[in-house]
Amino acid sequence: MSEEAVSRGRERASVEHGLSPSIVLPADARLRPWVARDHEGFDEAAFPHGDFVDPATLVTVLAVKVTDQPWHPPLLVNAPRTSHTRIHGPWxxxxxxxxxxxxxxxxxxxxxxxxxxxxxxxxxDVVGAEARRLGEQVQSARTWEERSRLLDAFLLDRATRGPQPSPEVTHAWRLLAHSDGRDLIREIARQVGWSHKHLITKFKQQVGVAPHMAARLLRLSTVWRHLDHGQSWARIAAESGYADQAHLIREFRHFTGTTPAALITA
Incomplete structure (x- = not known):
């Protein structure tokens, strides 16, 4: 895939809140604390027609290509993003x-x-030669299930050697997530026993974004959950922690490149 930041004046692209995979592959149960959901297999049938806009996200995406191609490395990491991005093929x-x-x-x-x-x-570039070995193994595998087992083994090995998130950041994240991004960051810092500045530094190192940005993205995830329930925008705004409907629409546009109403009617 190739990408570019979405800017005004470009042709319209559909907004995808996560492409639908062709195959869902259960992740090893031991990875449950560390993965957002099960692994996903994407073949040609899963790809969108034309460009799409990928919204901002707190999730880190690790993609291992099944077949090699001349554009981009065979294993890619998409870090948490604080703005929407236009994605276009080929895939x-x-x-x-x-x-x-x-x-x-x-x-x-x-x-x-x-x-x-x-x-x-x-x-x-992130983890060294072991990534290259994983890519070679995945491309040699014959089935999606075998590819999933190889990915599990790679991640489980990384988990045994990787750093442990600090108790303070873990607690801060849980407080923020439990409140759907509504808790004040200064109050969270007080509860974990750190200064506001120190919490911001450590949180960004271990979560990938600053706590204030994480709070905004958590509120956005609440909006996604409400979109298909037929509620009024004013009610969705109130239940998602926004000051009013206009605040919700500004934030939604910032992170997705469109408005909730435009997305629903697209």
């Missing part, structure tokens, strides 16, 4: 792992903070 079949906040730090190490906001970083 290559791949197996994908989605790493949860703190999971990316555990499995990829401190390099997470160095690639924050980047798209399509070569995994080999």
């Amino acid at each position: 290559a079949p791949a197996i994908v792992a989605r790493l949860a906040p703190l999971g990316a730090y555990k499995l990829l190490g401190p390099a997470l903070s160095e690639i924050g906001g980047s798209l399509h970083v070569a995994l080999e």
Whole structure:
């Protein structure tokens, strides 16, 4: 895939809140604390027609291509992003792992903070030669299930050697996630026993974004959950922690490139 930041004046592209995979592959149960959901297999049938816009996200995406091609490395890492991005093909079949906040730090190490906001970083640049070996094994595998087992083995090995997120950042993340991004960051810092500035520094290192940005993205995830329920925008805004409907629409447009209403009627 290739990408570019979405700008005004470009032709319309559909917004995808996560492409639908062709195959869902259960991740090893031991990875549950660190992955956002099961692994996904994408073949030609899963690819969109034309460009699409990928919204901002707290999830780190690790993609291992099933077939090699001349554009981009065979293993890619998409770090948490704070803005929407236009994605356009051509695409290559791949197996994908989605790493949860703190999971990316555990499995990829401190390099997470160095690639924050980047798209399509070569995994080999992050973890070294073992990424190249994984790519070779996945491309030699005959089935999606075998590819999933190889990806599990790679991630489990990384988990045994990776850094442990600090108790303070772990607690801060849980407080913020439990409140759907509504808790004040200064109050969270007080509860974990750190200064506001120190929490911001450590949180960004281990989650990939600053706590204030994480809070905004958590509120956005609440909006996604409400979109198909037929509720009024005013009610969705109130239940998602926004000051009013206009605030919700501004934030939604910032992170997705469109408005909730336009997305629903597209």
